[in-house]
Amino acid sequence: MTETFDPFELQDTILGDVRDPHSVLAEARRRGNVQPGIPQMVTVAAHRPIDADALMFTAYGHDAVTAILRDGETFSSTVYETVIGMVMGHSILEMDEPEHRLHRMLLSPSFSNRTLARWEEELVRVVVDELIDSFADAGRAELVRQFTFAFPVQVIARILGLPREEYPLFQRWSIELLSVFVNWDRGIAASNTLRDYFKGVLDDRRREPRDDLITELSVAEVEGHRLTDEEIFAFLRLLLPAGVETTYRSSGNLLFGLLTHTDQLDALRAEPSLIGQAIEEGLRWEPPIISIVRKAARDTELEGVTIPAGSVVNVCVGAANRDESRYPDPDRFDISRDPKQHMTFGFGPHMCIGMHLARMETRVAITRLLERLPNLRLDPAHEPPYVQGAAMRSPAALHVLFG
Numbered sequence: 001m002t003e004t005f006d007p008f009e010l011q012d013t014i015l016g017d018v019r020d021p022h023s024v025l026a027e028a029r030r031r032g033n034v035q036p037g038i039p040q041m042v043t044v045a046a047h048r049p050i051d052a053d054a055l056m057f058t059a060y061g062h063d064a065v066t067a068i069l070r071d072g073e074t075f076s077s078t079v080y081e082t083v084i085g086m087v088m089g090h091s092i093l094e095m096d097e098p099e100h101r102l103h104r105m106l107l108s109p110s111f112s113n114r115t116l117a118r119w120e121e122e123l124v125r126v127v128v129d130e131l132i133d134s135f136a137d138a139g140r141a142e143l144v145r146q147f148t149f150a151f152p153v154q155v156i157a158r159i160l161g162l163p164r165e166e167y168p169l170f171q172r173w174s175i176e177l178l179s180v181f182v183n184w185d186r187g188i189a190a191s192n193t194l195r196d197y198f199k200g201v202l203d204d205r206r207r208e209p210r211d212d213l214i215t216e217l218s219v220a221e222v223e224g225h226r227l228t229d230e231e232i233f234a235f236l237r238l239l240l241p242a243g244v245e246t247t248y249r250s251s252g253n254l255l256f257g258l259l260t261h262t263d264q265l266d267a268l269r270a271e272p273s274l275i276g277q278a279i280e281e282g283l284r285w286e287p288p289i290i291s292i293v294r295k296a297a298r299d300t301e302l303e304g305v306t307i308p309a310g311s312v313v314n315v316c317v318g319a320a321n322r323d324e325s326r327y328p329d330p331d332r333f334d335i336s337r338d339p340k341q342h343m344t345f346g347f348g349p350h351m352c353i354g355m356h357l358a359r360m361e362t363r364v365a366i367t368r369l370l371e372r373l374p375n376l377r378l379d380p381a382h383e384p385p386y387v388q389g390a391a392m393r394s395p396a397a398l399h400v401l402f403g
């Protein structure tokens, strides 16, 4: 680990300073909902191709994306084994059925509504309020560094029941793990360190069970199956990119949408119950992850395009979310839009296991910001913010004034 570690190296995981991928994706989608190849910005930005020799296809249309994600037999998730698997271990993300179903059943109870209600009360509000306390009197803040970047990792640390004094270390390893595509060796080293760290915590919980997620995973049992230690470590490591980076970026994107569309911010302030649909619209309009991936397990055909077995399919949820056949005027950020399911949490068997947690965290975060920082607005002394990234997307900074 270097002395001068800047957590904002994480920003590199966006793979390139692309500001408007949406018009490129829309143009591609109009040419065909499924096409050979991947958008050039992704080719240019990808540091590590998943499989350099495989044929590549991209699904842009909403129906095509839904069809692929629904059919895990034809479109396999084992594609993640090559890159993400090397960093996380054998996690649920890269499993096909029936192994996947069993793991889903083992893990889902930990994210039940009852657990979420408790986490909201005991953990999420505490983290959010503590962070807001640290800048509430200043009249100004940079919300990415001071708020959105910080809260999801602290929430996960609390959910795991880690001791407070270990948060800074945990945050640092998490960031190093997340920036693995920028610095492979450091990312792999962090993955090993986190494994050893989690091993210590797991051993502790086996000796002395507690009321936390690691204890729950250690005793979870379905149909006579238990998670092995390596499976627990893989899941815990997966929670960092899956549960931390996504939530940090999506809450920044929603704040960006609201702060740059002040009429909608005012509407939300006047009617706080609009928060649920504001969150969904933020997720649809500017998802933190543009694409997920599958591999064709057999020869198949989709919307008239032949996809040979072994092909890698770039499933572009960002393009599907702006498919004009489903969302009228799709580029408009509009929190009063008729709610329709978006693809940001995926779809089908692998649909995000943490989506209710992500929604709850975002609701608490944005609601408390608006309650506690009156007249929250962009600071005109700074350049107008923008969302950037070809793979992961979020604003690099959100300078605001309040009070």
Ligand code: HEM
Pocket: 077, 092, 093, 094, 104, 238, 239, 242, 243, 244, 246, 247, 250, 288, 289, 292, 293, 343, 344, 345, 346, 347, 349, 350, 351, 352, 353, 354, 355, 357, 358
């Ligand atoms: C806005 C925030 C989030 C977004 C946009 C998001 C997005 C996604 C997507 C698209 C998938 C499906 C991947 C695929 O099918 O290849 C997924 C799966 C997953 N997510 Fe999330 N996620 C978010 C938050 C979270 C949180 C908070 C957690 C947990 C703490 C989490 C844990 C997971 C896990 C474990 C999976 C794998 C599920 C499976 O393979 O069955 N995610 N997420």
